[in-house]
Amino acid sequence: MGGFWSHVVEPGFFQSQTVQVALLVGGVVAAISGVVGVFAVLRGQSFAGHAFGDISAAGGAGAFLLNISPLFGFLGMSLVAAGCMEAIGVRRVRGRDVATGVVLGAGLGTSALFLYFNTTLHSTSGAAISVLFGSLFAISTSTVPAVVASATGALAVVLLLYRPLLLSSVGDDIAASRGVAVRVTGAVFLMAMAATVALAAITIGAILSTALLVGPAATALRMTRRPSTAAVTAAVIGAAATWLGCLLAYDSYYWPPVDHGWPVSFCIVAVILISYLVVEAARSHRFRNASVRDGSEIRAAGVTPHLGAASDGGHDALGTSRTD
Amino acid sequence: MADPASGMMAGTGPPVLELDGIGVWLSGREVLRDVRFGIGPGEVVGLIGANGAGKTTIIRVVLGLLSPTSGRVLIAGRPRPRRNRSVGYVPQKISLDPEMPLRSRDLVALGLDGHRLGVPLPSRRRRELVDEMLRAVGATHFADARVGSLSGGEQQRVMIAHALISRPKLLLLDEPLANLDLRSEQEVVDLVARIAKDQGLAVLISAHDLNPLLPVVDRVVYVANGHVASGTTDEVVTSSVLTELYGHHVDVIRLHGRILVAASPGLSAERGELEDSIDGATAV
Ligand SMILES: Nc1ncnc2c1ncn2[C@@H]1O[C@H](COP(=O)(O)OP(=O)(O)O)[C@@H](O)[C@H]1O
Ligand SMILES: [Mg+2]
Numbered sequence: 016m017g018g019f020w021s022h023v024v025e026p027g028f029f030q031s032q033t034v035q036v037a038l039l040v041g042g043v044v045a046a047i048s049g050v051v052g053v054f055a056v057l058r059g060q061s062f063a064g065h066a067f068g069d070i071s072a073a074g075g076a077g078a079f080l081l082n083i084s085p086l087f088g089f090l091g092m093s094l095v096a097a098g099c100m101e102a103i104g105v106r107r108v109r110g111r112d113v114a115t116g117v118v119l120g121a122g123l124g125t126s127a128l129f130l131y132f133n134t135t136l137h138s139t140s141g142a143a144i145s146v147l148f149g150s151l152f153a154i155s156t157s158t159v160p161a162v163v164a165s166a167t168g169a170l171a172v173v174l175l176l177y178r179p180l181l182l183s184s185v186g187d188d189i190a191a192s193r194g195v196a197v198r199v200t201g202a203v204f205l206m207a208m209a210a211t212v213a214l215a216a217i218t219i220g221a222i223l224s225t226a227l228l229v230g231p232a233a234t235a236l237r238m239t240r241r242p243s244t245a246a247v248t249a250a251v252i253g254a255a256a257t258w259l260g261c262l263l264a265y266d267s268y269y270w271p272p273v274d275h276g277w278p279v280s281f282c283i284v285a286v287i288l289i290s291y292l293v294v295e296a297a298r299s300h301r302f303r304n305a306s307v308r309d310g311s312e313i314r315a316a317g318v319t320p321h322l323g324a325a326s327d328g329g330h331d332a333l334g335t336s337r338t339d
Numbered sequence: 340m341a342d343p344a345s346g347m348m349a350g351t352g353p354p355v356l357e358l359d360g361i362g363v364w365l366s367g368r369e370v371l372r373d374v375r376f377g378i379g380p381g382e383v384v385g386l387i388g389a390n391g392a393g394k395t396t397i398i399r400v401v402l403g404l405l406s407p408t409s410g411r412v413l414i415a416g417r418p419r420p421r422r423n424r425s426v427g428y429v430p431q432k433i434s435l436d437p438e439m440p441l442r443s444r445d446l447v448a449l450g451l452d453g454h455r456l457g458v459p460l461p462s463r464r465r466r467e468l469v470d471e472m473l474r475a476v477g478a479t480h481f482a483d484a485r486v487g488s489l490s491g492g493e494q495q496r497v498m499i500a501h502a503l504i505s506r507p508k509l510l511l512l513d514e515p516l517a518n519l520d521l522r523s524e525q526e527v528v529d530l531v532a533r534i535a536k537d538q539g540l541a542v543l544i545s546a547h548d549l550n551p552l553l554p555v556v557d558r559v560v561y562v563a564n565g566h567v568a569s570g571t572t573d574e575v576v577t578s579s580v581l582t583e584l585y586g587h588h589v590d591v592i593r594l595h596g597r598i599l600v601a602a603s604p605g606l607s608a609e610r611g612e613l614e615d616s617i618d619g620a621t622a623v
Contacts, residue, residue, distance in 0.1 A: 057439060175456045182453035185433050185446065185486075192402045192428040194454040236440055240485050243458070245440040 028265055036159060037151045037261050037279070043163050044211075044218045045227050045257040045283075047170045049249030051211040052232030053242070054173060054204065057184040063100060063115045063205070065225040067212035070096040070122030072221035074213070076129035085217060086158050090165060093213035096122055097205045126221075151218050151261065151279045166214050172207040176200055181242055219257075219280040227253060230287035234294050256286040353416040354379050355509045355541040356401060361410035363396055369565055370396055374410070376560045376569040378509070378541045383531065384569075385552045386545040388562030394545040395431060397562070398511050401543070402428055415508065424454070427502030431513040433494065435487035443489070443497045444469050444482045450501035472500040476530060492523025499530065503538075510534075512544040516551055524551050531555060549576065550597050576600070 028034055055064045074092025078085045096118050103114035154162075173180070179200045183190035191197045208228075215224035235249035260283030267277035354377035363371040371393050378384050386394050399405040401412055403419055412419045414426070427450075435441065447469050452459060459465070473482045476496040481489055486497055495515050502510055512531065516524045532555040535542045546552055549559060549572070559576065560569040563584045568575050575581075576598055581589040585602075592599040 174458055177458045178449060178453045178455055181441065181445075182449050184439070185435060185441070185449070186430050188399070188402075188404055188430050189428060189433070190453070191404050192426070193450070194424050236438055240440050240442050240483070242440050242445060 024262065028262065032156070033152050034261065034265065036154050036156055038258055040154055040159055040162055041151050041218055041257040041261060041283075042254040043166050044214045045231070045253035046250035047166045048211055048215045048224075048227040049231040049235065049251075049253035050170060050246045051173055051208050052228040052230075052253075053235060053246045053249050054180050054184075055208055055228060056232045056236060057242075058180070058204070060205075060208070061225075061229050062112060064208055064212055064228045066100075066115045066119040066122070067093045067096060067209045068216045068221045068224035068228075069119060069126065071209075071213040071216045071224075073122050073126035073129055075216065075221065076126055076133060079133050080129055084158060086161055086165075089213040089217050089221075090210060092122070093209040093216075094206060097209035101202050101205055150220075151257075151283075152264070154218065162214055162217065165210055169207040169210045169214075172203060176204055176207075180204060219283055223280045223284050226284040226287050227257075230284070230291060231256065234287075234291045237291075237294050237298055252287070252290055256290060257283050259286045260284075354413070355382075355415060356543070357413040357416075358397070358401070359411045359413060361397070361400055361407045361412070363393075363400060363405065364408045365396070371400075371407075372565045374562075374567050376567060378543060380508070380541055381535065381539045382557045383535050383542045383544065383555050385549055385556040385559040386543055386562065387547070387549045387552075387559055388545075389547055392562040393565060394562055395513055397567075398428070398513050398543070398545065401511060402426060424505055425507050425509070427505065427507035427510040429495070429498040429502050429510075429512045429515060431517065433486075433498065435494075437485060437487040439485060439487045441486050442483050443478055443486055443500075444473060446486050446497055447472050447478075447500045447504055450504040468504060472504045473497075475503070475534070476500045477526075490523070491518050492520075492526060495519070495523075495527050496530065499527075499534070503534065503540075507540070509541045509543070512542065514545050514547070516546055516548075528552065528555055553596070553598070572598075 055061050071089040071093040074088035075085050078088025099118045100114045103117060179190060179195040182193060182195055183197050183200060187197045212224050212228055215227045219227060231249040231252035234252055235245045238248055239245050260279055263282040264277055264279035357377040358374050361371055361374040374397060386397060388394050396405065400407050448465060451465065451468065473479050476499050478496045478500060481493055486494060515527055519527065528551055531542060531544060534540060544552060558569060558571050560567050561575050561584060564586060566584060568580050568584050576591055578589060578591045581591060581600060587602060590601050
């Protein structure tokens with residue numbers, strides 16, 4: 016480690032307990048959000064995923080008000096919302112946005128009310144900022160095991176439903192005809208997604224949780240043709256963006272305005288957005304070259320961009336002609 | 340009801356599929372009434388009717404996705420079990436956008452074990468089965484392409500491989516020729532004929548136009564007005580049977596190996612909906 020590295024990685028970065036907690040919780044939650052996000056995008060449920068972030072904010076704000084652990088506030092509210100959406104009819108493609116919109120509206124209203132009480136009754140004005148924009152550097156060590164355990168649980172559910180979820184994203188009828196319990200599968204996935212988004216909302220904030228759910232997934236879907244690789248890639252991008260964001264936020268203390276660090280959530284989201292743009296640019300570049308070469312854009316879509324091979328250890332580049 | 344061939348089976352042994360007096364009501368409307376027909380082993384049967392006649396509804400009943408209001412579905416002579424993977428199914432359309440990371444071989448493999456829980460482990464046997472199936476439908480050269488980026492005809496091949504990899508005795512194809520160009524249409528028809536013959540598979544294939552299927556179908560089931568008429572093409576597609584089925588006079592014209600079905604001019608001018616209900620069956 017020369018002088019250069021001590022500028023990039025602030026001495027003491029890895030020793031700080033705040034940083035260690037942030038890297039652990041942020042990394043785990045971001046990786047799992049990436050995996051869940053791939054299925055959310057495949058199933059056309061990114062709007063519902065976004066809604067869980069905003070709705071769980073109402074739970075977070077309520078938890079501040081009642082002085083209970085924000086974890087239970089975020090998680091509880093999000094799961095209740097998932098139950099409501101399922102009851103209203105999130106399954107039908109047409110009913111999906113309506114059900115989500117209705118529940119989202121109710122959640123945002125409650126959220127506004129609770130945040131208002133927080134500011135007026137308790138004068139805890141920091142609640143609004145920390146609920147909406149998160150505080151990866153302010154996670155209390157005591158909630159770490161619960162956060163990691165619930166995130167792992169959500170991941171286990173999604174991995175368990177891996178094949179039925181893929182099959183029903185091709186078509187509900189086709190999945191049902193193969194013996195998949197489509198309705199139960201959808202409901203359980205919705206719950207797992209609600210839990211994942213709630214955990215993301217705690218770590219980088221309700222408003223930005225969508226970025227963690229959809230950003231890495233959208234990038235991964237552009238990089239690979241295989242569902243398993245897409246899930247792994249999204250997890251890697253999510254975790255890497257979160258860690259890089261933490262590092263940048265730590266370093267930003269020396270950026271203007273001097274002595275005021277930049278919000279860590281902003282840094283994470285910026286990294287996610289940039290990685291998406293880079294992959295997109297690399298892909299359209301490849302498209303152009305491929306079209307000039309053989310006039311076939313569609314076939315080129317199947318070719319894995321270099322970035323995909325780099326970030327998941329060359330997995331896809333070596334394995335394109337093999338089954339999983 | 341005109342049903343000259345009910346119970347008549349080309350093959351031997353018990354019918355692979357038998358519909359016994361199926362009635363279906365949807366949203367307070369009677370969509371199907373007393374539908375009865377059977378399919379023998381190795382038989383290819385065309386399910387013919389205009390849009391909205393009830394073809395998809397019949398297929399959904401056979402799959403157990405829809406419970407009929409009355410009647411029974413028998414598979415190999417027994418009431419169909421609730422979960423039944425012995426029937427292969429290719430839906431009318433699949434919802435796959437070109438970006439979806441699912442290759443042809445992934446979709447075919449899901450036909451084998453898509454209902455199972457957990458992440459699939461790499462297995463040589465599974466890979467060989469998938470490769471063999473892709474070869475059987477002529478999909479080897481787009482095995483590694485995203486399914487969503489394939490043409491309609493290519494997607495049909497992949498879906499047929501998906502449906503057949505679990506070795507069903509009965510294959511249901513819902514309008515596989517819709518939205519295909521003439522050449523792909525011909526290729527899919529040839530593929531179905533070859534597979535049915537090679538594997539002794541019973542096939543129910545729905546279409547709004549009988550003509551492209553004429554070379555492959557052993558029998559037809561004609562759907563109109565919630566009723567069906569079934570039998571050989573010569574038995575069913577006649578002026579008298581279709582007139583009774585539609586409840587209006589219908590002319591059947593055979594021309595250079597094609598069949599044209601048309602309402603008589605006076606009637607169709609008088610009743611616009613008749614023309615609608617018949618044009619699907621007309622060769623244009
Ligand atoms: N879920 C439903 N509720 C009410 N009516 C339905 C439903 N599904 C289908 N139908 C009606 O049943 C009839 C048959 O539909 P369908 O089986 O899809 O026809 P086809 O496949 O021959 O075009 C149509 O009139 C359609 O409007
Ligand atoms: Mg139909």
